[in-house]
Amino acid sequence: MQHLVKSYDYSSFITVSDLQLAIGDINQIIDNGNYFTNSPKFQTKENIFALQSPHWLKFRMTFLTSVFMYLGQERKVSNMMAWCFKTNKSTEEDRETYWHHHNKHSGQSMSGIMYLHIPDDITDLSTCGTEMAPTGPEGLGKFFVGPNDRTWNIYPSQTWHRPGPVQ
Numbered sequence: 001m002q003h004l005v006k007s008y009d010y011s012s013f014i015t016v017s018d019l020q021l022a023i024g025d026i027n028q029i030i031d032n033g034n035y036f037t038n039s040p041k042f043q044t045k046e047n048i049f050a051l052q053s054p055h056w057l058k059f060r061m062t063f064l065t066s067v068f069m070y071l072g073q074e075r076k077v078s079n080m081m082a083w084c085f086k087t088n089k090s091t092e093e094d095r096e097t098y099w100h101h102h103n104k105h106s107g108q109s110m111s112g113i114m115y116l117h118i119p120d121d122i123t124d125l126s127t128c129g130t131e132m133a134p135t136g137p138e139g140l141g142k143f144f145v146g147p148n149d150r151t152w153n154i155y156p157s158q159t160w161h162r163p164g165p166v167q
Contacts, residue, residue, distance in 0.1 A: 004134055004155055008066040010058075011150040018055040019116050019150070025051060026084045026116070035086075042086040049082040059114070066152040067110045075108075084116070087166050098162035099137040109157035115147035122167050133160040 029035065029044050036043045049060050060080065068074050102111045113130055122128050129146040130153070133139060137160055144164055145153050155161075 004159060005132060005145050005153050006066075006070050006155075007145075007148060007151050007153050008062070008069060009148065009151045010062045014055075014058050014062065014150045018058055021053070021055045022048075022059065023116050025053075025056075026086065029084075030086055044084045044086075046083075047081045048084055049080055063112050063114075063152055063154075066112060066154045070110065070154045085163065087163065095162060095165065096137075099133065099160055100162065101158050101160050103156075103158035111155055111157040111159070113145065113153045114151065115149075118147045118149065119167070124165075124167065128164045128167055130161050131164050133162075136160050137162075 026044060026048065029046050029048070030042055034045050036045055049056065049063075059082070063082070064077065064080070103109055115129070125146055127144055129144050131142055131144050132155070133142045135141050
């Protein structure tokens with residue numbers, strides 16, 4: 001089932017400066033209290049793909065390109081949105097409450113994950129990142145998609161997933 005998620009590396013296009021600017025924007029959003037307080041905590045309420053700056057243009061366009069490459073064709077695009085989920089060791093709660101999917105609209109929707117910051121002190125790369133559950137939270141075949149620098153991980157929106165254990 002790991003073929004369900006396809007990865008697209010943009011490390012030659014998205015710069016370290018782009019990452020730092022994006023992280024600064026997200027920190028400002030969270031510092032302003034514009035995040036969800038229900039589970040999971042510290043997920044921005046603001047659609048960060050709506051931010052108008054050159055670095056966010058790169059993130060939007062690389063996401064869109066990745067989706068088209070995943071599908072093998074261009075498609076009509078509507079409701080393109082993105083949020084940031086910021087964690088640290090003090091934010092983890094009952095991970096069972098984190099299972100979710102993004103297929104709230106009819107039609108074929110695609111989702112993606114990009115890690116803007118990968119901590120240096122990760123102790124178990126096999127369980128960090130995002131846990132995917134292609135047959136649902138109670139089903140078999142779960143696997144982890146690890147973080148890769150400046151890489152979009154694209155998958156169908158109806159796929160159940162949750163953040164990996166905070167390390």
